[in-house]
Amino acid sequence: MTHSAYLVETVRRDPAHDPAGRALAGELRAAGIAVGAVRLAHVFEVGPTTAAAAEQLGRELFANPVLDRMTVSPASEPLRLAAGERAVTVLRREGVMDPVALSTLQAAEALGVHLERVRAGRRVYVEAEPEVARAACDWVVRWTSNPVVDRALGPEDPWPAAPRPAPALGQLARAVPLAGLDDAALTQLSREACLALDAVEMRAIQAHYAALGRAPTDVELETIAQTWSEHCKHKTLTGPITHEEFDADGAPTARRDYQNLLKQTVFAATQELDLPRCLSVFVDNAGVIRFDDDYGVAIKVETHNHPSAIEPYGGAGTGIGGVIRDILGTGLGARPVLNLDVFCVGDLDAAPESLPKGALHPRTVLRGVVAGVRDYGNRMGIPTACGALVSEPRYAGNPLVFAGTVGLIEHGLVAKQPRDGDWIVAVGGRTGRDGVHGATFSSDALHSASEVESGGAVQIGNPIEEKKLGDVLLEVRDRLSAVTDCGAGGFSSAVGEMAEGLGAEVDLSLAPLKYAGLQPWEVWISEAQERMVLAVGDAHVEAVCAAFAAEDVEAVRLGRFRASGRLVIRWGDETVADLDLDFLHEGLPKQARQARWRAPRAQPFAEPALTPGEALRAILATPTVGSKAPIVRQYDHEVQGSSAIKPFAGVGGGGPSDGVVLAPRLGSRRGIVLGLGLNPGLSDHDPYAMATWAVDEALRNVVAAGADLDSCAILDNFSWGDCRRPEQLGSLVRAAEACRDAALAYRVPFVSGKDSLNNEFELPDGTRAAIPGTLVITALGTIDDVLQAVSMDLKGPGHPLLLVGLSRDELGGGQLAALAGSAGGAVPRVDLERAPGVLRAVQAALATGAVLACHDLSEGGLAVAAAEMGFAGGCGLELDLSQAPREGELGVWGWLFGESPTRFLLEVDPARLDEVRAALASAPHAPVGTTVAEPRLRVRHGADGWLDEPLAELQQAWAGALRLAFPSAQG
Numbered sequence: 001m002t003h004s005a006y007l008v009e010t011v012r013r014d015p016a017h018d019p020a021g022r023a024l025a026g027e028l029r030a031a032g033i034a035v036g037a038v039r040l041a042h043v044f045e046v047g048p049t050t051a052a053a054a055e056q057l058g059r060e061l062f063a064n065p066v067l068d069r070m071t072v073s074p075a076s077e078p079l080r081l082a083a084g085e086r087a088v089t090v091l092r093r094e095g096v097m098d099p100v101a102l103s104t105l106q107a108a109e110a111l112g113v114h115l116e117r118v119r120a121g122r123r124v125y126v127e128a129e130p131e132v133a134r135a136a137c138d139w140v141v142r143w144t145s146n147p148v149v150d151r152a153l154g155p156e157d158p159w160p161a162a163p164r165p166a167p168a169l170g171q172l173a174r175a176v177p178l179a180g181l182d183d184a185a186l187t188q189l190s191r192e193a194c195l196a197l198d199a200v201e202m203r204a205i206q207a208h209y210a211a212l213g214r215a216p217t218d219v220e221l222e223t224i225a226q227t228w229s230e231h232c233k234h235k236t237l238t239g240p241i242t243h244e245e246f247d248a249d250g251a252p253t254a255r256r257d258y259q260n261l262l263k264q265t266v267f268a269a270t271q272e273l274d275l276p277r278c279l280s281v282f283v284d285n286a287g288v289i290r291f292d293d294d295y296g297v298a299i300k301v302e303t304h305n306h307p308s309a310i311e312p313y314g315g316a317g318t319g320i321g322g323v324i325r326d327i328l329g330t331g332l333g334a335r336p337v338l339n340l341d342v343f344c345v346g347d348l349d350a351a352p353e354s355l356p357k358g359a360l361h362p363r364t365v366l367r368g369v370v371a372g373v374r375d376y377g378n379r380m381g382i383p384t385a386c387g388a389l390v391s392e393p394r395y396a397g398n399p400l401v402f403a404g405t406v407g408l409i410e411h412g413l414v415a416k417q418p419r420d421g422d423w424i425v426a427v428g429g430r431t432g433r434d435g436v437h438g439a440t441f442s443s444d445a446l447h448s449a450s451e452v453e454s455g456g457a458v459q460i461g462n463p464i465e466e467k468k469l470g471d472v473l474l475e476v477r478d479r480l481s482a483v484t485d486c487g488a489g490g491f492s493s494a495v496g497e498m499a500e501g502l503g504a505e506v507d508l509s510l511a512p513l514k515y516a517g518l519q520p521w522e523v524w525i526s527e528a529q530e531r532m533v534l535a536v537g538d539a540h541v542e543a544v545c546a547a548f549a550a551e552d553v554e555a556v557r558l559g560r561f562r563a564s565g566r567l568v569i570r571w572g573d574e575t576v577a578d579l580d581l582d583f584l585h586e587g588l589p590k591q592a593r594q595a596r597w598r599a600p601r602a603q604p605f606a607e608p609a610l611t612p613g614e615a616l617r618a619i620l621a622t623p624t625v626g627s628k629a630p631i632v633r634q635y636d637h638e639v640q641g642s643s644a645i646k647p648f649a650g651v652g653g654g655g656p657s658d659g660v661v662l663a664p665r666l667g668s669r670r671g672i673v674l675g676l677g678l679n680p681g682l683s684d685h686d687p688y689a690m691a692t693w694a695v696d697e698a699l700r701n702v703v704a705a706g707a708d709l710d711s712c713a714i715l716d717n718f719s720w721g722d723c724r725r726p727e728q729l730g731s732l733v734r735a736a737e738a739c740r741d742a743a744l745a746y747r748v749p750f751v752s753g754k755d756s757l758n759n760e761f762e763l764p765d766g767t768r769a770a771i772p773g774t775l776v777i778t779a780l781g782t783i784d785d786v787l788q789a790v791s792m793d794l795k796g797p798g799h800p801l802l803l804v805g806l807s808r809d810e811l812g813g814g815q816l817a818a819l820a821g822s823a824g825g826a827v828p829r830v831d832l833e834r835a836p837g838v839l840r841a842v843q844a845a846l847a848t849g850a851v852l853a854c855h856d857l858s859e860g861g862l863a864v865a866a867a868e869m870g871f872a873g874g875c876g877l878e879l880d881l882s883q884a885p886r887e888g889e890l891g892v893w894g895w896l897f898g899e900s901p902t903r904f905l906l907e908v909d910p911a912r913l914d915e916v917r918a919a920l921a922s923a924p925h926a927p928v929g930t931t932v933a934e935p936r937l938r939v940r941h942g943a944d945g946w947l948d949e950p951l952a953e954l955q956q957a958w959a960g961a962l963r964l965a966f967p968s969a970q971g
Contacts, residue, residue: 005047005075006054007159009123010068011039017067023968024124024140030967033136036084036127043089044104045075045119045159053113061107075159081125086133089153090145091121094163095433095515097460097529106552117162143364148311149460172520173217173576178206195225204589219521219569219577226489226525227496228588230757236723237262237755240592243733248601258733265736266716266750269743277711278749280414285326285484286334286407287751288414289713291782292670296411298334300326301404301717301778303756308401312360312368314460316341317376318529319403321461324380325485327407328470329532331414333477334407336470337640337664339377340386341403342676342776343369344719346396348623348964356397356761356769363965365399372461373403374634379463380470384635385647385660386674388776391623392681397761397769400719402776406672408664416482418498418535420563424506425541426491427548427555428469429462429530432514436526465530468551473532476547479540486531491558492524494533496567500585503564509572512554520576524569535561593723597730600685603824605811605893610819612863612896613949617957619815619860619897620867626961628656640664644671644786645705648872650793654955655872658856659705659779661789671786675701675779679859679899682813683773685827687731690813691738691775692830696901698779699746700856703839704904706789706846707781714743715778716753721770723757731773732757739775745832746839748779790846792855794873797933799852800913801877804845804925805838805903806831806887807862809894815860816897828899835902841923842904848919850912857903863896863947865905867937871955876932882942885924892946896939907931 012018015037025038044062046054054072063070081087092098100120108115126136141152153159181189186202189195197205205224209216216224230236238260245254258264270281279296280288286300304319320339327334346355346362355361360368366389377384382405473483486494491511495504508523518526536544541557548555567584569577608615619625632647637660645661648654659675677698682690695714703709716739723729743750760768783789811817812825845851853873857865862881870877881895890898905928908916917925937954939947 003048003050005045005117005162006049006051007073007075008044008046008054008058008062009041009071010058010063011041012067013069015039026968028136028139031139033139034128034132035136039125041123041125043121043123045117046108046115047075047117049113049115056111057108057113060111061104079155081155085125085127086130086137087123087125087155088137088140089121089123090141090150091119091153092460093149093151096149097434097462099462099464102462103464146311146313149314172571172574173219175215176218176221177215178209179215181206193221195221196229197225200589200591201228204587208583208587217577219524220579222521222525223492223496223577223579224584226492227584229488231488232493233588234262234755235588236593236729236757237736239590241595241729241733242592243595243730246596246598248599250598261733261736265740266753269740270749270751272744273747273749275749278713278751279411280331281749281751284330286330287713287715288330288409289751289780291408291672292668294410295408295665296414297672297780298327298330298407298409299404299715299778299780300330300752301340301402301715301776302326302754303717303719304401304403305398305719305756305759308365308369309360309399312365313372316369316372316401316403317461319401320373320376321463321466321529322485322487323403323405324382324466324470325487325532327405328473329483329485330407331409332416332480332483333413333473334409335474336382336405336407337642338386338406338662338672338674339373339382339384339404340674340676340778341373341384341401342388342678344390344392344395344400344680344771344774346391346399347393348391350393350396357764359397359761362391362396362399366965369401370631370634376461376463378636380467381639383637383639383643385637385643385662386676387628387631388676388678389623389628389631390678390680392772394769394771398759398771400759400771400774402717404778406674406780413477418482418502418561419537420502420561422481422535422537422561423541423557424495424504424559424561425534425536425544425555426511426558427473427532427534427553429465429528430512430514430554431490431518431523431526431528431531433518433522433526434460434528436522461529468553469530469532472548472551472553476544479544480534480536482535484533486527486533488527490524490526490528490531491533496584498533498535499561499567500581503562503566503581504559505562505568505570506559507570507572508558508576510556510558512556520569520571593729594726595729595733596726597734605817605825606820606822607893608816608820612892612947615816615819615897616863616867616947616949617954618819619864620954620958621961622815623961625815625860625864627959628962629959630962630966645789645791649791650872651874655793655868657705658701658792659707661705661783661786663786669785669787671783671789673702673705673707673781673783675699675705677701677777677779678775679813680772680774681818682827683731685813687735687773688738689827689829690773691735692742692832693828693901694775694777695739695742695746696830696835697856697858698777699748699839700902700904702779702781703843704790704792704854704856706783708783709746709748709781709839709843712748712779712781713751714748716750717776718755719759719771719774720755720757721760721773722768728770735773735775741832742830746836788849790851790854792853792869792872794869794875794877794907794931795852797875797931798910799907799931800910800927801879801929801931802906802908802916802920802925803884803903803928804842804906804920804923806885806900806924807890807895807898807903808887808900809890810898810900811894814897814899816893828901830901838902838923841920844919845906845916848912848915850909850916851906852909853907855905857905859899861897861899862905863939866939867951867954869905869907870935870937871951871958874935876934876936876951877929877938878932879929879939880942881928881939883926884928885926892941895941896946
């Protein structure tokens with residue numbers, strides 16, 4: 001009986017049942033490629049096996065007997081095409097995680113078919129004239145695959161042969177001589193080895209090993225580089241900084257010195273507030289605040305920017321997978337209940353030739369990151385229900401991906417600590433080269449060759465493996481001493497951080513590998529996904545390992561924690577690293593940095609050459625403001641059955657919710673409220689104003705949905721340019737100071753955060769393109785009863801509308817300014833003395849139960865908020881702003897599109913208007929109109945009519961905002 005490799009192909013019999021093929025055909029035609037039929041097939045290489053076994057797998061695993069046509073052929077056989085047809089096949093490269101292939105291996109084994117090799121790919125058949133078909137296949141490769149992780153085969157290309165076995169390991173650990181190297185040579189070594197360490201840091205390592213009288217091994221050097229990386233150590237924000245400020249003419253106005261910026265700003269605010277609702281802050285993988293008498297809420301938001309720029313699908317997927325593990329690794333294990341995401345991408349309409357060389361098109365990036373988050377969250381059964389999108393040209397070379405997860409954890413499981421003698425148990429996926437140098441790669445700038453030089457830093461996730469891992473972990477967590485995830489730096493960071501203050505001995509040769517041939521340093525720092533490290537005592541280790549084995553999750557004892565103060569790593573009998581933990585964690589030299597910020601010169605706002613109605617349509621149609629339905633509808637936000645306020649509100653889900661509300665405990669109506677805030681457009685004007693605006697937006701989003709401000713906590717995620725440049729660091733200092741001031745003003749603590757620096761793209765001529773300073777604030781609060789939550793959609797005609805908060809002529813950095821191309825205008829500023837009182841007054845008004853709808857005024861101002869409330873509720877609005885609360889003089893543009901913070905538009909039960917106004921007595925507010933049956937938005941100022949637009953047309957503009965990125969989706 002002959003055993004060979006076979007290809008099993010499945011394709012839909014009827015094109016009507018091939019929506020993916022039809023969608024691809026539509027995208028090709030939209031790109032100007034006049035194709036006929038387009039078919040999408042799935043291809044599986046299985047082997048070595050028999051033809052009969054391959055056919056069995058096709059029938060029982062791959063093909064739908066009603067919808068699909070199946071063919072089986074030897075892998076060595078050339079592809080046969082019909083006349084007028086061309087095809088392209090896309091496969092994962094060798095060594096890249098392929099979850100479909102892994103699942104196939106397991107399923108085949110269950111069917112009694114033993115396989116050594118499976119490849120899963122997709123094949124696109126195109127009917128067209130030869131040159132058109134060739135262009136179509138080239139387009140498919142360019143827009144639906146990534147050469148970093150994929151390889152494309154044309155119809156003439158032979159099927160790739162099985163890889164040769166890896167050679168046996170030779171020398172296990174290599175000494176890296178540092179003695180006698182000058183700064184230039186040390187810097188070159190750091191660059192060539194992808195260590196991301198500067199000359200000062202390399203000199204510190206050089207001096208340490210000179211005192212020991214030996215050279216470091218490659219394992220030791222890689223461990224130090226990972227531990228000292230900007231990604232892991234946050235050394236810029238924790239080092240000494242001298243900050244100077246200047247006015248627009250260059251005259252000095254202020255100077256401040258910091259020994260540790262984070263501790264003296266963000267951390268300091270939390271410490272000064274010292275609120276009892278904080279159960280765990282800045283000491284674990286996530287922050288934890290009180291939810292009820294039994295549970296806390298764990299929350300973490302991470303960045304995965306550089307990997308997502310190279311491979312959007314894998315970068316975003318492993319970003320969300322990693323932050324889920326952060327929640328699983330908080331305390332002794334929290335149960336994930338919700339995911340969130342924020343994407344910042346370049347101009348979706350950009351001409352390809354306008355993009356930096358080596359950068360993916362923003363549409364490719366957006367599709368990839370959405371698919372990555374979708375596939376990970378959906379397959380793990382965690383709702384993705386909160387998010388935001390910003391589209392701005394400066395993100396073209398360096399897109400940003402923020403991924404967050406919320407979890408529940410019992411109060412008694414929040415604390416953890418490994419003990420002397422505990423076993424170090426690695427659980428989950430196997431280790432490969434994927435993700436090597438991820439931490440150090442993320443600590444440097446991107447450039448045109450990043451995808452070639454740093455492709456190994458990219459990973460592809462396997463959510464099914466993580467689902468099993470998480471389920472078992474939650475089952476055994478009461479038997480553990482400690483747990484953490486293998487994030488940036490893999491075993492190096494997980495074991496190294498758990499061993500801090502203790503010590504550890506590890507035998508790396510015991511780690512399960514995806515394939516042979518990995519060097520010890522690769523095994524140690526690989527960021528291969530779906531792995532965690534446990535500390536388990538002798539009394540429980542057998543039962544814990546057995547529980548994982550019962551669910552087909554590998555659990556291996558790699559060594560023990562020891563009270564030695566050293567990290568000793570062996571490969572069998574050979575010691576490959578012996579590190580002093582005090583030097584590893586405390587030996588990083590503190591480097592003084594200079595920070596400067598110069599106030600921009602005030603410029604008048606340049607009004608757009610549009611009518612207010614035209615401007616409103618244009619703003620509603622931007623990706624930043626418009627409907628995110630093509631993204632959100634790909635996510636399962638109903639799984640777990642806990643949602644109360646969903647991402648969309650109103651008739652048919654026609655409007656964007658401010659915050660999302662969920663009830664995570666079965667049988668309890670107590671809820672979690674989540675909201676986001678960011679406005680990078682303000683950074684160019686004043687990062688302080690940008691940061692306070694973001695805090696205010698996040699908090700008003702959760703308050704608008706019904707959260708108690710006194711239950712809230714916030715998280716900060718800074719993504720910035722190269723802070724070795726004083727002007728970049730200066731803007732970051734102002735943003736951090738703003739976070740401190742805002743937290744103290746609102747009496748809301750920061751409980752977790754993350755900074756991602758060096759978000760710049762190095763162009764071929766050596767110049768750098770930096771992103772705008774970007775701060776994402778995540779707000780988390782609670783509500784006693786989710787049935788009392790308030791949505792943003794209007795509930796019916798004849799109801800009074802109240803505008804709460806002061807409006808000012810603040811258009812600088814906003815959506816209208818971007819539309820008009822105006823660099824001028826006053827920047828929106830939060831009044832930190834008044835703003836907390838306004839939020840508390842709105843909270844009191846909502847508590848009356850007489851507020852029917854509440855929507856915060858955000859990007860695009862009053863006109864956008866009113867339009868969204870109208871088309872969400874299916875009824876119109878008539879507004880008169882002549883008596884609305886204001887500060888200073890405003891014209892039509894300022895009233896309609898100004899982005900002054902701390903404002904809300906409320907729809908009120910007419911019979912209880914006085915009750916609501918009494919609750920709002922401490923806040924500036926006024927009646928500004930009423931809801932009407934006619935679906936139009938009319939705005940006037942006394943006798944002056946400013947706006948009169950059909951809501952249907954406004955909703956149409958809003959719904960089509962992402963048509964370029966998702967042409968086959970309905971917004």
